[in-house]
Amino acid sequence: MNSTSAFTWEKAKQVVEQIVFNNIGEHPKDIEMKVLRGSWEGLTYEKMAEQSHLSVNYLRGDIGPQLWQKLSEALGEEVTKSNFKGALERAWGRQLFPHIDSNLKQLQSPLAELPFPEGSVPLDSPFYIERDNIESICYETVVKSASLIRIKAPKLMGKTSLMTRVLSYAASQNYQTVYLDLSSVERGILTNLDKFLRWLCLMVGRKLKLENRLKDYWDTEILGSNDNCTVYFEEYLLPEIDCPLVLGLDEVDRIFPYNQVVEDFLGMLRSWHEKGKISEQWKQLRLVMAHSTEVYIPLDMNQSPFNAGLPVMLQEFDHKQVTDLAHLHGLNWNDTQVRELMNIVGGHPYLVRLAMYEVYTQKATLKQLLQDASTEAGIYSNHLRRYLETLHSEEAQGLKEALTKVVTSPEPVELDSMQIYKLHSMGLVQRKDNQVMPRCNLYREYFRRVL
Template sequence: MNDKSAFSWEQAKQVAEKVLFENFQEYLKDVEMQVLQGAWQGFTYEKMGEIYHLSVNYLRGDIGPKLWQKLSIALGEDVNKSNFKGAMERAWAKQQTRLSNPNTTVKLPTVSSVTDLSFPEGSVSLNSPFYLERDFVEELCYQTVIKPGSLIRIKAPKLMGKTSLLTRIIAYSQSHNYQTVYLNLSSVERSILTNLDKFLRWLCLMVSRQLKIENQLNNYWDTDILGSNDNCTVYFEEYLLTTINCPLVLGLDEVERIFTYIDVVEDFFGMLRSWHEKGKISPIWKQLRLVMAHSTECYIPLDMNQSPFNAGVPIELKEFEQKQVKKLADLYALNWHESQVEKLMKMVGGHPYLGQLAMYQVKANNINLEQLLQQASTESGIYNNHLRRQLEILKKNSELAEAFKRVVNSSEPVELESIQIYKLHSIGLVQRLDNMVIPRCNLYREYFRRVL
């Protein structure tokens, strides 16, 4: 029997488990194991979907590409459904050589050898290996967005990954041949947000453009009889949803932008809630799936039956745990011990952006971690620009600045007014402990204790 025929499925599975754990500190998920074994047996994604009772688009558009990308990183070569056997057999041969000759070390390639290191800013791109999935979060979102009339609410402070998750939900929807629209409400001009009719016409026009559908607002907008909400609803029901005749995923990012616009907020959110309720009974509205991302609760009182914030599936993004921070460090090929991960987390907690910025600087500029942390809260530290932006926000609200000053100067949790807690949490400066707060991390405590 030749060497090629001697390489078995069990050996291939061992290789996959080993290299994925060494590079990502994780083992194959059940569905990844099914895809890998199905590919080993030469099955198409259609056949796998039939055998495992899973969506073909889910396997082809999500699980499969992610699995081959992780194996490409772990094995140091381009891996796909067609060629993975050869790549894994070569990795198996290297492992056997290392076992038979303990003095020989085979260095598995790191992520930095197969990707360009880019400065961490904004959302994490779809093809970036530096995006870390949270336990069950992405899977729950993917399962929800394909359900008729669904609503997903993503809530987290700024720089916690809301936009990155939202773009992945949209990409997953596109893999199911859904139409998708992404709107960032932070880009809407103030003059539009102060007028409900203007804002809803803006919404309809932007959706039309992204769907590449001709603007027909003047033919559907009846200002003599219908109100703005009704006109917007009619435009979606009789024109947009009817024209595309397929599921539409509408992603609304930075929704908190409109919380302070009293003339818009109540009617707009009431309309979104009514659309969600229509999706439970109306075939045309079942096509619409709403995904909203916001950094804090809506502190404008809304009727509980007219608010989208107590409906749908809530997704709250938490900080990374230590194992996830270690995994991110490994992706940067830093070879950190647990003690180094703990030092970083002692300063910035499990904050995704702050942690990744530190790892980037250590890797890209060959900075010593201890020195970086010593200077972290100073004007010469790597967080200088981020800290100054946070300070500018506080300077615009003296009461909020005074409230946060109490927090950073106290060794115990501090009780604040609800509105102050909401605002400080949305900025990302505090953690909530029941009805009290503490600084989100020591970086903020040290810096703002000094400058406030």
């Protein structure tokens, strides 16, 4: 049994009743528990007000804030409508194993089947860490007409995990959702605008379980590819579902190198967003895009979707978030241990989780792990070697020399704009004004040695 399946509403209710009573000496109010239950089920304040026949302003302005403030004080961390589940589960976990040694595995705890950290964090995982209320802002935005959300961060920073949650929230509001990962598309399709837009229409239709009617709508004699794609959405896909559609496009930067495609495609997305301001049909479409860095060809600011909508920048975890993640892993680390790990890998989500997995499963102590981190014997060897292979490939021409310059300099250095774009997209460097430096000491130490 995993942690999430074990942590039910009934257990959450028990945790809330206990911590509130222990903190203020009285039980939560019935209306507060109704708001908590509604939030647990993913309901908006409007829906809760409708079901309880109460004023939405009363629930949103009075009861909700009072409840989250009570829980914040009782738990010693900021609790909101969007992150309360994780906070309560952590409290439940602490009740189950309050005296865990930092390197001991609790075989009977919900963490006994701790999954290896790879890829995006599943929806039912307790190891997803919310960042600075970003999730709730995205949830509020995605339900607005013709909304556009742009998630930007280097690789392995949690873009897909956040997008998955935004789409899941939209689905809970009875919206149709479609997730498309552009990294899986063949290059032959990505480099041909007409093929790419046909692929887009076909895949969206399939995800919506609609018949393929491209032959009926694709006019190759008169209309261009952008117009054909727009017509297919406007006259077929959107009318057929008759409800809001949230289209999630992941790894959008996969098309950035293909000038003949990227300008037209991004211009089309921007036009869809603008149509939503005046057209009832296009108000139904909401876009969520994720990319690793900026497009590196000049785009007209009025035609680029990167100058519109809600920008979401995913940063690394801070000290508190790394500490919270350690507790979720059953590791009773103190501030010194957290700082030691962050001194090597920063707050990089994947690198942090991999370290905690290794310590929790007793494959290494934190001290051993940090000593070997940048060596071939360390836990990051496969991760680092993949980067090294990429740097030696023909496609990465010039990047090896550029990164060598970065890791051997004690100060941030200037690079060619294209080199900065590619290294930042890979997640190897971080920007500081117009210069760059290694993203973390792990990368500095390893690449300084092997390059």
